[in-house]
Amino acid sequence: MDKLRRILRSTGFVNASSSVLAILVGLVFGFVIMLISNPAQAIQGFGIILKGGFSGGARGIGQTLYYAIPIIMTGLSVGFAFKTGLFNIGASGQFTVGAFTAIFIGIKLNSLPAPLHWIIALLGAMLAGGLWALIPGLFKAYLNVNEVISSIMMNYIGLFAVNYAIKHPALKTAPTIFDTTMNLTSNTAPTSILPKSFLSYLFPGSTVNIGIIIAILIAVFMYFVLNKTTFGYELKACGYNKHASQYAGISEKRSIVLSMVIAGALSGLGGGLVYLSGPNGRRYKVLDLLLADGFAGIPVALLGLNNPLGIIFAGIFIAFITIGGEYLQSLDFVVEIIDIITAAIIFFSAFALVFRGFIQKMLKAEELAVSLDDNHSSLRRQNSGKETGGEK
């Protein structure tokens, strides 16, 4: 009993259960929207969403993991910045420049041998994302410009700069980057495509490749950096209390710049991982629209409570729901409604923090009741043995 109570009260359990509770509320809300929009097929549709990535069998699970790669990376990016006291809303721009750099290297440097080619492409993507975040980082550290504003601006600069570069005449020479007829980027060289390794046996027919393994390893690495290194200790200290960090002799400016660069590199790597997945993977579409992957990172980070390990699960869950939404098209649901439903579920999932406070409060109340029970007998004993004081 005591052991159970201790487990129930451990922070890990409280965190996990609050995320689960947030998801449940989100699902109920999504179901309500389905009931309103299409009452006849609501229950059937809800079943499809719940089955999510599972309805496609092994291939479906593989697709879920593939969808999870970019949002795990942007989730890590946002979550890492949060932990260090920064709000990186520029994940979309960093993701975009990372994607472009990977595609550029993947197409243009086609003389490189296989593993080297995609490794260099990924490193390029990280570097580009990091540089893109360096600018708001420097502005924040040295000129006290709010990183939210500057990184939103960097999102647009990134998007339009990439679109401009892709169509630029200088890049028209073979091998071309832009596939004019499809309005997409061309396929990258076979040497630049991430290997599927054993995943092709596990999830036959799906697009998933070792990108998911890389994403998970990076998440574990980030967890390690944040919790076990002096570097992570310094960064978190600045995030929690910059005055006390300054007092302790930690350079706040250095911490801000470094955490922005790392956050940017994570987003940039996400862009690289997604766009180096071969002909069945995603290709970059030239649109005047910010990529949603960057913004999806925010609910992923919130649902994972900014914990890198939590973010792995949060990313996979949100990919799972998104795929479930796509299967919903087999029923009579309008595409827009499907987007609203998945968005509602994700929206509520981001409330994990609120639910954590709620669960902690409930546990406290229960603890109080228990301790009152324990104390009750002793209270009575003390009271009966004593006269009221002060009545002199």
Next chain:
Amino acid sequence: MDYVIEMLGITKSFPGILANDNITLQLKKGEIHALLGENGAGKSTLMSVLFGLYKPELGIIKKSGVEVIIKNPNDANELGIGMVHQHFKLVHNFTVLQNIILGVETTVRGFLEMEAARKKVIALSEQYGLKVDPDALVENITVGMQQRVEILKMLYRDNEILIFDEPTAVLTPQEIEDLMAIMRDLTKEGKSILFITHKLNEIKAVADRCTVLRKGKCIGTINVQDTTKEEMSEMMVGRRIDLTLDKGEANAGEPVLEVRNLVTASREHGRKPLKDISFTVRRGEIVCIAGIDGNGQSELAYAVTGLMQIDGGQVLINGQDVSKKSIRARNLSGLAHIPEDRHKHGLILDYTLEDNLILKQYFNPEYQKHGLRLLPKIHSYAEGLIERFDIRSGQGAITLTRSMSGGNQQKAIVAREIDYNPDILIAVQPTRGLDVGAIEYIHKQLIAQRNSGKAILLISLELDEVMNISDRILVIYEGSIVGEFNPKDITVQELGLYMAGSKAREVNHG
């Protein structure tokens, strides 16, 4: 008996602690009744019960002999109970008058009716000698004035029972005297006052009776006139406390900290500029900077420790000029700093106790290898400090600092700064907001450091502290040092005159 409020046999527990154990408090009409106890003795819990914020498990509350049930603060207000909180609850960009009527505005057809309110406020402030300008913005008036606004708020609501929660913590010595006079006037007009404090001098000065709490228990209610301060402190702490410190002669050695012609401009809003400050602190002595709050003490500490840039002059530690050096470099050359604001600078409240205790040493090879934190070593180091300095917390080294009491948070900072074996320790108001036991403890630590040959610069607003533990006193006024004294050769009154700027004399540099 004509008790206006009686709290009989109040018992209230929280997980793991019995915050109030069968406490009885009876307030007579027209008296000032002090509630004395250390931090964590249960004073706040008892007052929260009176305000309906907590429901006691046992016990009843009577108003003028009739049992009442107080479920929330509104009930308390209707019974005429009002409170001045330790941290004022005022809207800063509202005027005094707007703040006073907030929540009880009179309106005519939906429009505010201010004239009647203004007349009542002016009448009240004249009746009780609470001089304030009703049209001044709260952010522009002094802390002492803001407190008067809080008192007027209670009077405006016709409260009969006034609770003052640690009202003197934020005031200057002169303001404290004014407040005491106001409190006496209020009781003459028939108000009854509950005065929560842990300062014995103030209880001696104004209170009629005093109820002492210790660890949630009621130790007793005494007549203040018949009881000495020593007896009261013994009741409060449970053991004999030395109110006077026996510290022996100073044995000053070579200079450790030298400040030469230090100048800072007031770049930020609200910063006092420092004007040509020079002094020296030697090994084995405690030098104290005395002054009224806001005369440049914080700026001096920031300038010496590196939290603020200086615009002229030099700061030397062990003969080495550190004026342009980083904070880390200054710390490494032997400077330790117990900061004024322990929540802002002293601690990372969301870190555990052990992570805070290692804050100045985490980068030492002893506690990290190639950037990897040696967690078991950090843990055992923290456990060592916790034991040696008797830092109490719920879960030991892994307690979240935020959940610790103020006294233990301060002990953690003192432990960290002392253990790091500095040559010069700069302590800024190290005992602010602490109870007698913790103050005694910190004073003893400072003196022990002095006796072991460390140089100590103490910046304090408490004159008792200045007189008791310093070996030399420097008085700061408007950003300048206006006098240097030996505590044995000067009275508190005379020191007060220098602090208020009405006297100044040439300082013997160095």
